[in-house]
Amino acid sequence: MTQDLSYHLHHIDAAVRLLGGFEGCRVLEIGGRLPREVGLGTYKAAEWLCVDFPGYWHEAYGASGHPEVAYDGPVESAVSGLAWSSWAGSVLDLPQRFDGYFDFAFSTCAFEHIADVKGALSAIHRGLKDGGRFFLSAMAIWPSSFGHHLPPVFHDGIELSYANPPFPVWSHLLQDREGMAALLEQTYPREVAERILHFVYDSPHINRQFVEDYAEALENAGFSESRLGHVEGEEPSADILSRLVERWGPRRYSDLGVVMLGHK
Ligand SMILES: C[S@@+](CC[C@H](N)C(=O)[O-])C[C@H]1O[C@@H](n2cnc3c(N)ncnc32)[C@H](O)[C@@H]1O
Incomplete structure (x- = not known):
């Protein structure tokens, strides 16, 4: 491999x-x-x-x-x-x-x-x-600045991920799920925001x-x-x-x- x-x-x-x-x-x-x-x-x-x-x-x-x-x-x-x-x-x-x-x-x-x-x-x-x-x-x-480890989530042909995060560093720790949802929904459609929220706050990954x-x-x-x-x-x-x-x-x-x- x-x-x-x-x-x-x-x-x-x-x-x-x-x-x-x-x-x-x-x-x-x-x-x-x-x-x-x-x-x-x-x-x-x-x-x-x-x-x-x-x-x-x-x-x-x-x-x-x-x-x-x-x-x-x-x-x-x-x-x-x-x-x-x-x-x-x-x-x-x-x-x-x-x-x-x-x-x-x-x-x-x-x-x-x-x-x-x-x-x-x-x-x-x-x-x-x-x-x-x-x-x-x-x-x-x-607890690190990009410790959310976001796996790839696609929006408009762009790959969002921990390497290209859809929110500023540390936000995964500073925001709760609700605050992050409000932040993401200013830029992304609900289903994209939901997928990001899932990986950051809920997923066992x-x-x-x-x-x-x-x-x-x-x-x-x-x-x-x-x-x-x-x-x-x-x-x-x-x-x-x-x-x-x-x-x-x-x-x-x-x-x-x-x-x-x-x-x-
Ligand atoms: C980011 S990858 C790292 C893979 C590789 N060690 C590397 O550094 O490229 C995380 C790995 O942890 C494994 N993993 C997660 N939970 C595990 C568990 N309970 N037992 C064994 N492996 C696990 C995943 O399958 C995945 O391969």
């Missing part, structure tokens, strides 16, 4: 630098899959098993969402011992036969999409051997977790050693920051993402 690997390679290199390499390891990749030649070739893992959730792609990108992915089967039927395999379903449903099986759990930019962060960390904890390592990035997270929620989930996940890394993002202006604090309390608003890493 063709994939732009710019940030993925940066994340995998960071994982190796901070936690050690993948050579000879059984790796669990959560939410997506790196190309075989990267996992088995460059990084020399012994086994690379991916769990990806097609429901995410269908919900955010439509019936034909992410057509280039072919899975080996549902995660419930995942088998061990294949050099490289890819299973459809939630990491929360990783079968118990994989308990204590993996040396390394790795994930790039998927955790901000996983609805149940605590459940996912608990499944990863279960799947790792004692001493097993994990590196899990979430980016862009909900993002989890709407704050940095403090990730920290708490990680703290309570039972790992013997864990750390939350911060990926710097846009700083809100003083005026926006005071409105954010008024609405959501004194939280971290300038992280583009977080990285959860450590050992079982």
Whole structure:
């Protein structure tokens, strides 16, 4: 499959630098899959098993969402011992036969999409051997300037998305659904506005977790050693920051993402 690997390679290199390499390891990749030649070739893992959730792609990108992915089967039927395999379903449903099986759990930019962060960390904890390592990035997270992660919505032949948002940065946090509806309906027909509102406020394609929620989930996940890394993002202006604090309390608003890493 063709994939732009710019940030993925940066994340995998960071994982190796901070936690050690993948050579000879059984790796669990959560939410997506790196190309075989990267996992088995460059990084020399012994086994690379991916769990990806097609429901995410269908919900955010439509019936034909992410057509280039072919899975080996549902995660419930995942088998061990294949050099490289890819299973459809939630990491929360990783079968118990994989308990204590993996040396390394790795994930790039998927955790901000996983609805149940605590459940996912608990499944990863279960799947790792004692001493097993994990590196899990979430980016862009909900409290960042474009943390709404809007998937493509079309209007008049123009693609609106997180890269070309139909509202100013931070608005997903500053406005409630009603305020945003009033803002959008000044420019867009009701059905377009409704679709945008759905993705920003209702859809399960993002989890709407704050940095403090990730920290708490990680703290309570039972790992013997864990750390939350911060990926710097846009700083809100003083005026926006005071409105954010008024609405959501004194939280971290300038992280583009977080990285959860450590050992079982
Ligand atoms: C933005 S994509 C990132 C894909 C890839 N890791 C990358 O960085 O290009 C988010 C991924 O999270 C996956 N995902 C969402 N919820 C999941 C879950 N509960 N279990 C496993 N994967 C999940 C989606 O299927 C999707 O592949």
